[in-house]
Amino acid sequence: MTYPDRGGADEPVLSWRSPEGVAHIRFNRPGSLNAIDVAMAKGFRSACQQISEDPQARVVVVSGEGRAFMAGGDLGAMRDDPQATAQALIEGMHGGIRILARLAAPVIASLHGAVAGGGLGLALACDLGIAAEGTRFNLAYPKIGASSDCATSWALPRLVGLRQALEIALLCEPVDANEALRLGLVNRVVPAASLQAETEAMAQRLARGPREAQGRLKRLLRESLERTLEDQLDAEAASFVACAGTPDFTEGVTAFLEKRAPRFA
Template identity: 60%
Template structure:
């Protein structure tokens, strides 16, 4: 059995990150945070990676931060846990490769924040979200206060954060917290299928779209139009664009660009 807190593997141009503390419902401690940051740094140095999936071993995606560390060494949390996780998420959200969360069971606290930070989220029908931070007497981390209002709106985000009521998979889909819900037995297959579709798309187009959407909130309309024009020009200069246009005109299947 692999006792590492995180398992990383590649399948061609798809990278898989799997949290591996199932006995603790994959709760983050400082050791896991350090390995997660190192893994994200490796991804940033591998431009041939086209898609990243993130999942959790066992019954849960992630049940939040490690309560034992909260109890035994709370002063260490900001620097040795939150700091590395924040650095890792800055890398993931700026990668050209889209990041897909594959969720099951408990998705609570930091686990929910991490899921919100991913570009797409596929949930098993047994997934249960809980913001949970207020129940531990603390505010949030891992970008939850940035992502949640942008996904569900400010008023609903405050309700989710302040009341911390459990949210089942069906409600998460209605709120836009996830993109689709599948039977638990189909979660891995569905995640792989989505990853394969994304890996087969033109990488410059995918990366440019991700960047445009993620940075749109910091620009006015005129600046966003200029960024779109610049992005289109960059895509149009790639072989994938020429092949796609030729395929469309010839009613042929578009090459994957591999």
């Protein structure tokens, strides 16, 4: 493990890895609904970097302490020098998001309470999202006279389509968990009391999967909207052939023929 086990109680971002290979990034400013300040943004990027250097991290779970996942940026922290503070916040958060997007490990957003502003962008930038009943989503930026950050403008139209994305962005109406599921903003909605258990079950299932194949599939899907069909076919062919040379492929084929569950490395 290349990062401390869970970290100190007063750290703005906690990071740790379970023995099963599930790495956790947990925002830890519950008194501020995990609103992003400069320390949290830097802590997030640092946690992402540490996880990227950990060969045992097979899945990443991003979550929030207290009553909310993340209520967006800390507006109080921006009052004195808004441009410089905004730049520092964005550099940290965007740096972390770039790292998570490049990881072979699937990234799960475990969501509850408020998911607003940069919190919404981060949630959508993750590969999968699971939300507790009662979760509320809101883009929120126009309410403070700002455009978006944290990849929100990249992810939102890809998930819901341009016209729906514009409505969500410009009207800033809150979206509840069930509507978020219908729109494709999250993959699953579960009872609030079951969020942690359901997130862990999803993470453990992914952690048992073939790491290289999952990473390649994640990359293919993320890059598909930027390629032509011909280019995507070439990328798929190269990726599949590369997977066919791995021990996990051999194990997967053998397990299929022997009618048993595979045991990937």
